[in-house]
Amino acid sequence: MKAVRYHRYGDSDVLVHEEVDRPVAGAGQVVVKVAATSFNPVDATLRSGALREVFPLTLPHVPGIDVAGVVAEVGADVTGWREGDAVVAFLPMTADGAAAEHVAVPAGVLAAAPRTVDLPDAAALPATGLTAWQALFEHAGLEEGRTILVNGAGGAVGGYAVQLAREAGAVVTATASARSAGRIRSHGVHRVIDYTAGPVTEAVGERFDVVLNLVPTSPEETAALVGLVADGGILVSATTPAPEDATRGVRTAQVFARSDAAQLSELVARVDAGRLRIEVADRRPLADLAAVHDAAAAGRLPGKTVLVP
DSSP: OEEEEESSSSSGGGEEEEEOOOOOOOTTEEEEEEEEEEOOHHHHHHHHTTTTTTSOOOSSBOOOSEEEEEEEEEOTTOOSOOTTOEEEEEOOTTSOOSSBSEEEEEGGGOEEOOSSSOGGGGGGSHHHHHHHHIIIIIISOOOTTOEEEEETTTSHHHHHHHHHHHHTTOEEEEEEOHHHHHHHHTTTOSEEEEGGGSOHHHHHOSOEEEEEEOSOOOHHHHHHHHTTEEEEEEEEESSSOOOOBGGGTBEEEEOOOOOOHHHHHHHHHHHHTTSSOOOOOEEEEGGGHHHHHHHHHTTOOOSOEEEEO
16 A cells, blocks of 8 residues: 655655555554545654654654544454444554555544545544644633633634634634634634734733633743733643743643544534534645645645545
8 A cells, every 4th residue: 555654753855655564453453444634733743753752653654643534444352343434533643644545543542434524524623623622621621601812713723622612602712814814703703813913912902711822932922821811710722831820820731632532523423513614725645745744834734734545
């Protein structure tokens, strides 16, 4: 089968589209015929070697932590899944990923794929959807009537966070560029702030029960975001760690998304019920993966990109 792998850490030129052995389902695993994977920024960080101490990889490594596809083989000790089932999953960071025609997947991370979207597009849901869910509900404890600022709502995680927060009954303010402002407004947010027009902290003019930061920020910018949290509130960051403000009872947390089949199934149910929209900006052949990494590094990706073998 064909897969993209890297045999050493480095820039995008280490990504090689090559022939490899098809995986076999071990105990507790299924083999999924891949309909698509998607690009996530962590893919590039892992490829660079910057996370090798936290997520040690066995090289050569196949990237791609998101998968949508169809079960092609069921291993021993697997129940609940059979050949032909359409599935999605957020894969383990250190295992070979879904930038391939087939991938071996622990059965425990699988969820049934949405029925209402094209299967390749479903690969845009797992990692980013789970990041948004866990940030809002596990870390921030978001509830109806609370106010929230989503800093970086134009990205993939931000798009899901805005939708989930509105569904929960929160009052949502979002930062986005003019390019994505219309899409964010379509989710029913209270206010959209154009972060390109000046410092967000100066444009907001209020404090929030929850601030969700999805943008890499300097120490000064991060401290300013903490200043936007109401007394007793919380800042949750998917990027830069933030200092707490004990004098005002402001807590901070950093979200590191994990695979959770039950939560992913809930996200899928919301997609099928029309309550959560999967947004895919581009669909590319898997052989273009190195070019996608380059475009991401240059800030030229149009949005969430899925890659099809």
